[in-house]
Amino acid sequence: MPIYATEVLTNPAPAAVCVSRDNFLILQIMMAATALYAFPSLRHLPGWNTGGLAVAALLHVAATEPLFYAAHRGFHGAHLFARYHALHHSNKVPTPFTAGFATPLEHLVLGLLMALPLAGACAAGLGSVGLAFAYVLSFDFLRAMGHCNVELFPGGLFRSLPFLRYLIYTPTYHTIHHTGKKANFCLFMPLFDRLGGTLDPESWELQRKNRAGMDEAPDFVFLAHVVDVMQSMHVPFVMRTFASTPFAVRAFLLPLWPIALLFMFMVWAWSKTFIISYYHLRGKLHQIWAVPRYGFHYFLPFAKDGINDQIELAILRAERMGVKVVSLAALNKNEALNGGGTLFVNKHPDLRVRVVHGNTLTAAVILNEIPKGTTEVFMTGATSKLGRAIALYLCRKKIRVMMMTLSTERFQKIQKEAAAEDQQYLVQVTKFQSAEQCKTWIVGKWLSPREQRWASPGTHFHQFVVPPILGFRRDCTYGKLAAMRLPKDARGLGSCEFSLERGVVHACHAGGVVHFLEGYAHHEVGAIDVDRIDVVWEAALKHGIRPV
Numbered sequence: 001m002p003i004y005a006t007e008v009l010t011n012p013a014p015a016a017v018c019v020s021r022d023n024f025l026i027l028q029i030m031m032a033a034t035a036l037y038a039f040p041s042l043r044h045l046p047g048w049n050t051g052g053l054a055v056a057a058l059l060h061v062a063a064t065e066p067l068f069y070a071a072h073r074g075f076h077g078a079h080l081f082a083r084y085h086a087l088h089h090s091n092k093v094p095t096p097f098t099a100g101f102a103t104p105l106e107h108l109v110l111g112l113l114m115a116l117p118l119a120g121a122c123a124a125g126l127g128s129v130g131l132a133f134a135y136v137l138s139f140d141f142l143r144a145m146g147h148c149n150v151e152l153f154p155g156g157l158f159r160s161l162p163f164l165r166y167l168i169y170t171p172t173y174h175t176i177h178h179t180g181k182k183a184n185f186c187l188f189m190p191l192f193d194r195l196g197g198t199l200d201p202e203s204w205e206l207q208r209k210n211r212a213g214m215d216e217a218p219d220f221v222f223l224a225h226v227v228d229v230m231q232s233m234h235v236p237f238v239m240r241t242f243a244s245t246p247f248a249v250r251a252f253l254l255p256l257w258p259i260a261l262l263f264m265f266m267v268w269a270w271s272k273t274f275i276i277s278y279y280h281l282r283g284k285l286h287q288i289w290a291v292p293r294y295g296f297h298y299f300l301p302f303a304k305d306g307i308n309d310q311i312e313l314a315i316l317r318a319e320r321m322g323v324k325v326v327s328l329a330a331l332n333k334n335e336a337l338n339g340g341g342t343l344f345v346n347k348h349p350d351l352r353v354r355v356v357h358g359n360t361l362t363a364a365v366i367l368n369e370i371p372k373g374t375t376e377v378f379m380t381g382a383t384s385k386l387g388r389a390i391a392l393y394l395c396r397k398k399i400r401v402m403m404m405t406l407s408t409e410r411f412q413k414i415q416k417e418a419a420a421e422d423q424q425y426l427v428q429v430t431k432f433q434s435a436e437q438c439k440t441w442i443v444g445k446w447l448s449p450r451e452q453r454w455a456s457p458g459t460h461f462h463q464f465v466v467p468p469i470l471g472f473r474r475d476c477t478y479g480k481l482a483a484m485r486l487p488k489d490a491r492g493l494g495s496c497e498f499s500l501e502r503g504v505v506h507a508c509h510a511g512g513v514v515h516f517l518e519g520y521a522h523h524e525v526g527a528i529d530v531d532r533i534d535v536v537w538e539a540a541l542k543h544g545i546r547p548v
């Protein structure tokens, strides 16, 4: 669990500060170049010398560690802290970059301390190029690790091997220093805090708790899938920064595309469902899992069974973990694929985990976007799961629904579901011409530019079609896919759900969250229960889930 992930995302460092984050690299290069210039023999070092490693390790423990400790405590004196070290501590929430975020004087001190073991090994005639790289890179890695804000060490490690507590610090250990500023001053070895009497005794208990937070089982799972090869790079474990902004195709993705393509074949062949991200709501862990399949797989007839197997495996895994609700995203609940989740519920009648498509709330979001006073709408995809529910709901409100479908049989089936007095409000249309005068279009099926031309100027296109239609008409407006904003107390939202703003999720995801928060006992699979549209909408608002 990121120890303070929420704050780091809401309090980004000012831009001017970011610029100076890598300047120390230039300083270190200058120091190394000076050394090479002053001691020409350094230019002819061998590739590797094991004796040099021993000398450097000895000097690191005997000199670099204690000297860093002393210097760090010195920098916490009132005078030096205010003028120098306060900058490093201004990042209350450390990130790996915080490791390199300090004033030039501190970097000079750190650079010299880092050079010391290398200089010692060279002076003993045991220096090597390999040692220089190994030591500097390990040093840098450990600094970044200590500031990474994610607990990496297994929870039980320091209990079973207590001596390790004095040899290696942890991200939790250094975060305690960043927040409290009174303990845990060491470079990498807590031994020196112990010797100096500045060790926070809670460090390992907290480390264990932070780690346990990462290992805890979720209560809610949103089971997504990858959209396409480009989007597959929009996940925190590939690029945290990129994943923290809404997805859009960017130039820097292009050279990475072949690698992502290769990755696609690998996950298709070998992978099972994996975790993409998570957040906390009302003290409960919510995770987003991805089925290792991409959007186009869902359109390959021979891939259908494999996809259902993957979803079933994920649901059964969730069942074993004690997850309460699994919400199926996007194409994972496709009617043609598994009847909107019905397949799994029928196959496993004793499931304790609730399987939810969340589309009742999707319908509610679309319906609530239709302005009051609307008397007539035109709808494509009208006989789909969402189309049917929207049509039946609207005809109850005495709104005339022109349902675009060539199948009279499917139309009549839906019409018969409406109460006798409402049936007159459902009208079958077979041509786009019929919609020329209607300014409210609800689009559930892809529309070509030619088809969009039939809309009169000023028409608004509401949509529930995936992928969304392209806005060809400048004189019309286009709605976005139904989405809702998670409650304000959602914590740790480090990444964006596809192209949505951070904290906003697709309506079906929100529908699953409502299902969990309300503790509904039923599975929400198959056809949408029109009577429940208002119920879930009210429940969502009650829990602070808001329309966007």
Ligand SMILES: [Zn+2]
Residues within 6 Å of the ligand: 088, 098, 099, 147, 174, 178
């Ligand atoms: Zn620090």
Ligand SMILES: [Zn+2]
Residues within 6 Å of the ligand: 072, 076, 085, 089, 177
């Ligand atoms: Zn400090």
